[in-house]
Amino acid sequence: MTNWEAVIGIETHVELQTRSKMFCGCEVNFSADPNTTVCPVCLALPGALPVPNEEAIEGILKIGAALDCELVESSLFHRKNYFYPDLPKNYQISQYDVPLCVDGHIDIDVDGEEARVGITRVHMEEDTGKSLHGSDTGRIHDADHSLLDFNRSGVPLVEIVSEPDIRSPEQARAYAAELQRVVRALGVSDVRLEEGSVRFDANISVRPAGQAEFGTRTEVKNMNSLRSLQRAIAYEIQRQIGVIEGNGEIVQETRHWNEDSGATSSMRSKEESEDYRYFQEPDLVPLHVDGEWRDRVFAGLPELPSARRKRIVAAGVEPQAAATLVEAGDLADLFDHAVSLGADRKQIANWLTGEVVAHLRRNEVALADTGLSAAHLNELGSLVGEGALSSTAAKEVLGHVLSGEGSPREVAAARDLTQISDQTALDAEVDAVLAANPDVVERLRSGDMKPIGFVVGQVMKATRGKADPKLVSELVRSKTQGD
């Protein structure tokens, strides 16, 4: 029985969210009516010429820098020739042998096992328009007509090509997720898989463990979520192993992932694959990125997700909580801000990853749409520290702050949740519970401290949770442990 090893490389396309398109001044707007953000350039009218968008170049340089790539001083645009109705020039302006960014990497972590995935290259290209096929299935073969929308034509597209360093579907998912986090942290794309602003293609082969050469690979397309990426790769690995073990041969081809059937199917073989006839784009001059520009890009990088997680863990937060904070960048921003105001790190992290995340999920709202601020978190921490709020009451207050009822102090006052930390106020309550339970008093006096929890609980009940349990416990001790 052969032990098989999978070899996986991932190509990722990221649409940049720039103000204008890659080679013309048209607005990038995914919600505009069809064919309203178009011009002679992105419609490829006769005579129109491309002019590169500096904001997009800046965006790809940021991605390259964040992936620890070398930013190439002089890179070239090429034409990739193929006929397709939603590609108006019938060639795509892309990069070929001299891309903007080369030789980077991403570090990933699957269940505590770390791995480094090399980044071969990051290059700039333009997106195509969209075809809508007039058929019941939405597929071109059954259509009696097709509609074309060129709003997306010419939107800046960054392609990130990994080395074949990935060995499992889980690693592939971790790679894709981390790449998404990095791009999101840079603020250059909205990174929404469902809307196609990030697209993954996977190159997959299998080989007997220990063998140096790669097996024949297939390219799998059409995964539109991290989950489907992982599923598709897992399926394709098993399919390939099955073919080989059945004495079959893997055909080098492009395969289509079908989410519903959970299987891949052949799209086109290598023989049918196009000769793209790449040649240097004569309408553009070589793109120069001088040292000053490169330095500026590196210097301007925000703290990246991996560094941020490490820093937050080093500050005493559990790794899982740190990951949750960083996953949604705005939570980590709020965390950092609150901590800078002096709040307790662990407490803030617990609230953010507990009550806050739960609230956001339950109400399907974004953090920015809640009433919560760093100052609120800090105030909440102070109220607990002062003994004015129990930890239980604090969570309740937090919920109301999230709902926009005001600051923690205001909520606690309005809802009468402030803790009773006044000894005289609690004396009577403790006395009443002790008087009603002489057997408990007896045990306490004899040195059996187990029932103390029972007494504290009764007092909490009587005060509707407002008593400070620590103070109650001290009172019980002093009242039963000898005068």
Added chain:
Amino acid sequence: MTDLADLSIAEAGAGLRRGDFSSVELTDAALTRAGVTESHLHAYLTLDQHGARAAATAADQALAAGEDHGPLHGIPLAVKDNMVTRGMETTAGSKILSGYVPPYNATVVDRLSAKRAVILGKTNLDEFAMGSSTENSAYGPTRNPWDTDRVPGGSSGGSAAAVSVGSALGALGSDTGGSIRQPAAMCGLVGVKPTYGVVSRYGLIAFASSLDQIGPFARSVGDAASLLEAVAGYDPRDATSYRGDTPEISTLLDSGVAGMRIGVLAELSGDGIDPQIQDACRRMYDALADAGAELKEVSLPATEYALSAYYLIAPAEASANLARFDGVRYGLRVDGETTEEMMAASRAEGFGPEVARRILLGTYALSAGYYDAFYGQAQKVRTLLRNEFAATYEEVDVIVSPTSPTTAFAIGEKTADPLSMYFADVCTIASNLAGDPSGSVPVGLDAEGLPIGFQIMAPALHEAQLFRLAAEVERLARFDARPALATSEVKPA
């Protein structure tokens, strides 16, 4: 009295400002000339009489109001039909763009309009500027005003014929391998291809992007300079547009050639060049030496491979540039069972045989397994040629040669043999590959009364030197012959 259509741009400008006549009268004179000569020549694909008169009226009003937009103000001009004009049909001489009306203007068209020039219409050309005779137009050939049985040269044959016969006072053409200079030579005109990047290509329907350049046709060197000055200059919509200061053009027209170092190109002095053309050029070399220039023979061995390199690079770029004509968004559509069949049928029906030939040639040259041997090798020749030019310009200020190996040839003479037609560009192609400015000035007539062109090449951005020598050649040649057809007395055919 001279017919207004026969005035130079400079003379017409002076007359307009003196009030001798109006732009409307000048425009009508050119339109009248077109009215009697078009049936002989077919220089125009579109004549916009209404638009031209309206522009002329506006130009007259502006001048009367004291607004003077310079040498082209009120001057009726023609534009080759591969430059897009908003609201005016633009076909590039191809059936695939029959009826296509662009929604925007080429930068050069906007610049001419901003200078208050009057655009008469769009001139005929070889389909997508691919050809050397204007016989490849899908709308029929243009004929040479000097002999209507002969070609006007190409691909800008319509512009050349119109300016030559007086149905325009000047015109714009485009030059990818000689398409301005060769027809200028064959029609007795001044024609200039500027340095690559000096004139914006935005709105020029691309043939070969790294070679295409727009330039002027005129009946005098001074007029050509005025036209070029009007359209030259950086354009942010063309990424290959030259970003530095626009080179000087007309500053040295009166400087003479004393001390100018002129290289006579050895490779274009002998075999393959009509002896009468060789003689005419030699007489001009002597005259220039007498005028104080220093002449010496120079050699650019790589020019031997220039033609071959050109016929790989230009078709390769064209094969991608013309891919957009697919029947999907505009132009001719021939229905098919599938999208692919529709595209293929539209292209098969829409492109003429020469265009199809070059698309196939270019596609082949770029194909996997052939790229290095063909396109890659051609790019190396291009680099070699540039290096040789650079080294030669260490020794001389300009290089001269004949513009064309022959005077105008007979219609149909070369259509059956594409290679002999390609050879018509042998003198002009090197400047396109190098990206350098180059112009043609008429220096005489051959025994059959056909014009002979003298080519001047200069280093990139040294247009001023090119025009300096051109002006001296013009003074020495005293070429003032006009075709017999250049009169409004001619009867329409």
